[in-house]
Amino acid sequence: MISWEKILIIIAVNCDKDMLVTKPKLCLLIRLGVYTVNTVYGDTIILPCHLEVPNDLRFGKWKYEAANKPSEFIAFRSATRKHVQYDDVPEYKDRLSLSENYTLSINNARIGDEKRFVCMLVTEDNVFEQPTIVKVFKQPSQPQIISRADFLETEQLKMLGECITKDGYPEGNLTWFKNGAVLQPVEGAVVINEQTNVDKATGLYTIIASLEYKATKDDTNAEFTCTVTYSAPTRQETLRSESLVFDIHYPTEKVRIEVLSKRNTIKEGDNITLECSGNGNPPPQEYLFYIPGEPEPIRSSSLYVLTDVRRNATGEYKCSLTDGNLMDSTRITVHYLDLLLTPSGEVIKQIGEALPVSCTISSSRNATVFWLKDNTRMRASPSFSSLQYQDAGNYICETTLQEVEGLKKRQILTLIVEGKPQIKMSKKTSPDGLYKTIACIVEGFPKPAVQWISTGGVINKTEETKYANGRFTSKIKIAPEENVTLTCIAENPLERTVTSLNVSAISIPESDEPEEKTDGNRENANDQAKLIVGIVVGLLLAALIAGVAYWLYMKKSKSASKHVDKDLGNIEENKKLEENNHKSEA
Known part of the structure; x- marks a missing residue:
């Protein structure tokens, strides 16, 4: 026997528009509006029945409809026996699940699931249908630029690269960009070719768009990208490739x-x-x-x-x-900068001589010239009409080009002023009258060596001032108990000079040492001065006679003659010494 369920299934399966006209009592088919379910590739498809379950429901069933093919049932659920049965459809094997409220679930959504699915609720008198269209979406891979050119050349149409995106559904659109602007085809300059491949097993699309491009110099550092625009379950989406910059080759123009x-x-x-x-x-x-x-x-x-x-x-x-x-x-x-100093180096001149000095400059630009003496800047260039000891020193002529870094020249003149020794002697009694200071003022260069000789012999205890500008002073302090003659001898490699000075005993006031006197003793002082002059004249005459006799004696002995020449000088020096002594006493 055939059960009512099987009969109703047969009626429901064969119920179409013609039967609704010819046999309305046998088949009353109720169709409602069409629903759409969007799902992502690989996810689970959820298909609600969208029908109100009638009280006299006998069973529910799902089928799908494909173009140019008969409908095929895939799932059945009895309302009375709570029995679920899945039809033997290979592509849906182990992928279906039908809930108590007749919601159909299909896991691991595929492109082939994009069909029209129909939910059927069957009563004794009616068949209710609710179709649902399934749409499957698959995001493609991020586009990549492959087969890239190593460089582009101006005035030459060259393959820049291919933009490829894989495994997308439905088919997307590829677009090329330069610096963010869409590249439109231009004959002979921009050529874009696109091809689409479908994977027969999965139904997914792979799209490739090649770009041939004629570059210009302005394309230097230009960024090329491509995008794929695809449909997602809710809206249009875009994926962008990484940007590429190509080396642009162009000929030299300058x-x-x-x-x-x-x-x-x-x-x-x-x-x-x-x-x-x-x-x-x-x-x-x-x-x-x-x-x-x-x-x-x-x-x-x-x-x-x-x-x-x-x-x-x-x-x-x-x-x-x-x-x-x-x-x-x-x-x-x-x-360039040339400097010629004339004379230069070490120059030795005698005191009183003239010395012309010139510093000549030759340069590529106007140069600044200045002079230094002993590292001190001079106000003017040196000029010597009569050299003095203070003129000696190191002279530097220096020049520089201020506009040219590091261009500087200098030359040095080391001036040495030589002179024979010159002597001046003076004497002074201390304020307390206990000793006398005898000074020998010496000029000359090289620095003369000074020796003191008194009537009693050589004097070693002396004081010297600092030697500066070819001049210094040698001093001795004595307290003679009787009149003495002091001789100052100055000698350098140029000459030997001798000068003598008579010094009276410390108890006898001397005329070159003024003393403060009152009116009561002024006459007494004049008498003493006359006495002193007489004594000095007598001593000088005695010394002259003794000197002549001594000279005659010493002439016989060579060694003695040398001794006299060393200590007192020759006869001419003695005469000068006598003249100086007379002047000093006067």
Whole structure:
């Protein structure tokens, strides 16, 4: 026997529009509106029945409808027996689940699940149907630019690359961009070809869009990207590739020559580095350099170095491409500075002589000149019409070019002023009258050696002032108990000079030492002065006679003669000494 369930299923299966007209009592089919379910590839498809379950429901059933194919049932659930049955459809094996409220679940959504599914609720009198359309979406892979060109060339249509995106559904759209702007096809300049491949097993799309592009110089550093626009369950989405920058090759249209230097100016002795560059890409590897004084151009890389340049390197420098075209030039000035000091080095002159000094400058620009004496700047250049000891010293003539860093010259004149010893003697009694200070003022260079001799012999205990400007003073302090003669001898390599001075005993006041006297003793002082003059004259006469006799005696003995020459000088010196003594006493 055939059960009512099977009969109703047969009725429901064969119930169509014609039967509704011819046999309305046998088949009453109720259809409602169409629903759509959007799902993501690989997810679970949830298909609610969207029908109100009638009280006299006998069973529910799901089927799907494919174009040009008969409907095929896939799931059945009895309302009375709570029995669930899945039809033997290979593509849905182990993928279906039908709940008590007749919601159908299909796991692991595939592209083939994009169909029209119908929920059927069957009573004894009616068949209720609710169709639902399933849409499956699959996000494609991020687009990539493959088969990329190593470089692009101007005026040449060249394959830039291919933009590819894989495993998307439904089919998306690829778009090329340059610097964010859409690249539209342009005949002979922008050519885009697109192809689509479908995986037969999965139904997913792979899209490839190739781009041929004619570059210009303005495309240097331009960023090329591509995007895929695809449909998602709720809206349109876009994925963008990584940007690419291509090296643009273009011919050289201009060359340039430059001087590479840390300073703005060049001086003699510097090294000069010339750089020649072309504005092409890639730039030329070799150039021709035209150097002043060289008969032929020099082939070199972009850099050419001249070492230790001289002033004759001043001139116009050029460079060009190796074929002699596209030339550029620059002018180089090698600055120089010459200084000639006349005289220079060590110069020895005698006191009182004249010495002309000149410092001559030759330079590429106006130079500043100044003089130093013993490291102190002078207000004017030195001029010597009559040399003095204070003129001796180190003179430096220095010049510099302020505009040229490091260009400075200097020469030194070491002036030595020599002179024979000159002596002046003086004496002074201390305020308390207990001793006398005898001074021997000496001038001369080299510094004279001074020796003191008294009537009683050589005096060693002396004091000297600082030797400056060829002058110093040698002093002794004595307290003679009787009149004595002091001799100062000054000697340097040029000459030996002797001067003597008579000094009276400490108890006898001397005329060159003024003393404060009252009216009561003024006459007494004058008498004492007359007595002193008489004594001194007598002593001088006695000394003269003794000296002549001594000279006659010593002439016989050579050794004795040498001794007298050393201590007292020759006869001429004795005469001068006597004259000086007379003047000193006067």
